[in-house]
Amino acid sequence: MIICAGNNETFEFATPMGVGLIESAMNLTRLCLFDKPDFLLFVGSAGSYGDAKIFDIIESKTASNIELAFLSNDAYTPLDNVISTNIEQKKEIIVNSSNYISTNQELTKKFLNFGIGIENMEFFSVLKIAQEFNIPAGGVFCITNYTNKDAHSDFIKNHEKAKELLTKHVKNRIKELTKC
Numbered sequence: 001m002i003i004c005a006g007n008n009e010t011f012e013f014a015t016p017m018g019v020g021l022i023e024s025a026m027n028l029t030r031l032c033l034f035d036k037p038d039f040l041l042f043v044g045s046a047g048s049y050g051d052a053k054i055f056d057i058i059e060s061k062t063a064s065n066i067e068l069a070f071l072s073n074d075a076y077t078p079l080d081n082v083i084s085t086n087i088e089q090k091k092e093i094i095v096n097s098s099n100y101i102s103t104n105q106e107l108t109k110k111f112l113n114f115g116i117g118i119e120n121m122e123f124f125s126v127l128k129i130a131q132e133f134n135i136p137a138g139g140v141f142c143i144t145n146y147t148n149k150d151a152h153s154d155f156i157k158n159h160e161k162a163k164e165l166l167t168k169h170v171k172n173r174i175k176e177l178t179k180c
Helices: 020-034 105-114 123-132 151-179
Strands: 002-004 040-048 057-060 062-064 082-084 094-096 116-119 137-146
Touching: 020 123, 040 123, 040 151, 057 094, 057 151, 062 123, 082 123, 094 123, 105 116, 123 137, 137 151
Parallel strands: 002 040, 040 137, 062 094, 094 116
Antiparallel strands: 040 116, 057 137, 062 082
16 A cells, blocks of 8 residues: 655555654554554655755665754753664664754754765654554655755755656566566
């Protein structure tokens, strides 16, 4: 099953689950309880912490839920804040999730030291629910912005093209998989 956030980030081939960590967790849990999918693929936009370029396509099976306060030693958590469905253990970009969009470029560069390269609001909750229901899962993201003061305006400017690129990428991957 292919899923996406919703609101203005929808795709003809994906089922919307809700924006942010809470909505996506609630709706995906409901879906899994009543009609458990065999596989979950989340498709969405993402902001780059610096290494990934605008319109890059990133595939990942690993997410974190690390707030900016952690980077400046102003917070800690007793919870597991990294989750992965990557059974091959290959190195990949970690996707950070928060209900906030980061705009402090100097602070967010510190994420790169932990292997965390991009942010998307929903992906951590998607993987957490997938783990709970023992469902293989992954995500495909297109970079719309950097995590700086222009994050929102760049997201708005680049969002439609990112959705087109994601649509093309996902449809090509589906064709590849159905040939096997």
